[in-house]
Amino acid sequence: MTRSHVNSSPPQGLPGKRPYRVRVWDLPTRLFHWLLVLLVTVSFVTGKLGGTAMQYHEWSGAAILVLVFFRVLWGFVGGMPSRFTTFMRGPRKVFDYARSLLGKGHAPYLGHNPMGAWSIVAMLTALLVQAGTGLFANDDILTEGPLFHLVSKDTSDWLTRIHHTNQNILIGLVALHLGAIVFYWVVKRENLIPAMITGHKQWHETVDAAEGSPWRALLLAAILAAVVYFVVY
Numbered sequence: 001m002t003r004s005h006v007n008s009s010p011p012q013g014l015p016g017k018r019p020y021r022v023r024v025w026d027l028p029t030r031l032f033h034w035l036l037v038l039l040v041t042v043s044f045v046t047g048k049l050g051g052t053a054m055q056y057h058e059w060s061g062a063a064i065l066v067l068v069f070f071r072v073l074w075g076f077v078g079g080m081p082s083r084f085t086t087f088m089r090g091p092r093k094v095f096d097y098a099r100s101l102l103g104k105g106h107a108p109y110l111g112h113n114p115m116g117a118w119s120i121v122a123m124l125t126a127l128l129v130q131a132g133t134g135l136f137a138n139d140d141i142l143t144e145g146p147l148f149h150l151v152s153k154d155t156s157d158w159l160t161r162i163h164h165t166n167q168n169i170l171i172g173l174v175a176l177h178l179g180a181i182v183f184y185w186v187v188k189r190e191n192l193i194p195a196m197i198t199g200h201k202q203w204h205e206t207v208d209a210a211e212g213s214p215w216r217a218l219l220l221a222a223i224l225a226a227v228v229y230f231v232v233y
Contacts, residue, residue, distance in 0.1 A: 019202040024110060024195050026079035028217035032071055033196055039064050040127075040174070047167075054143045058134070062146075062232055065131040068124055069224050070217075077220075079212035081111035088121075089114040101188075108190050110203055119177060126170045133163040135232060146232050 025033075039060045046057035075084040087109075089097075097114040100106045112120065135147040137160040148156055184190040195201040 019204055020206050021200050022110070022203045022207045023199055023211070024081050024201045025199045026082060026212035026217075027199065027214050028074060028212050029078060029082045030196055030199055032067055032074070036064065036067050036127075039067065040170075050139075050143075054139075058143075058146060061131045061134045062228055064127055065232075066221065066224050066228050068127050068131065069228070070221050071124060073220060073224075074212065074217065077212070077216065082212060084117075087112035087114075087117040089117060094118060106188065108188070110201065110207065116180070119173070119180070123170075123173050123177070126166060126173055129166050130163065130170055133159040133166065136160075137163045 042060040043057055043064065046053040046060065074082055077083075080086055094114040109116075135145045136151050136156050138144045138148055138153075138156050139160075145156075151159070181192055184192055
């Protein structure tokens with residue numbers, strides 16, 4: 001029985017061969033994903049509502065900061081498909097993969113594909129900028145970020161402009177992410193959502209994919225939450 005790398009793309013399957021149900025995403029990675037979806041939604045809605053809702057906007061931003069730091073560290077100590085070393089690829093691989101999407105020879109990846117890998121990096125970077133600048137931002141009315149007092153008003157205004165501009169970048173990245181999911185589902189007949197819910201995927205062979213320990217993830221998240229709370233509040 002063959003064993004494959006967690007992020008390799010498959011050869012053409014044998015006719016009539018039943019696929020295996022393999023583990024792709026560990027529980028911490030899945031929880032991170034859906035908590036991030038929830039918190040980004042809360043942040044967007046509360047930011048538009050303003051007023052008293054800005055308190056929740058601030059809290060959700062701090063929580064997003066914890067999640068981003070967690071995902072970066074989990075990319076080194078988490079389950080194998082979640083580690084950066086298993087899915088980050090150079091420009092040539094990204095170009096070859098993008099070109100394959102237009103042809104019939106496209107083969108899916110078990111974990112993140114080369115294009116998806118860089119979209120994750122872009123999303124995490126944009127979220128870090130958004131949550132980080134929000135700590136120092138102000139609206140010139142009632143709301144000031146929890147670390148507003150550490151910088152001058154001019155610096156706060158500059159960071160606020162970045163916060164507002166980066167929001168549009170984030171919206172674009174989210175739209176691109178959703179568009180990619182629809183593209184794979186409709187055009188490539190590959191539904192990516194179930195694996196992020198159940199953690200499993202149908203694959204042509206068995207795979208050795210090291211599980212990320214939920215207890216390690218819980219400890220890491222607790223430490224990061226404590227650090228962010230101590231620094232911010």
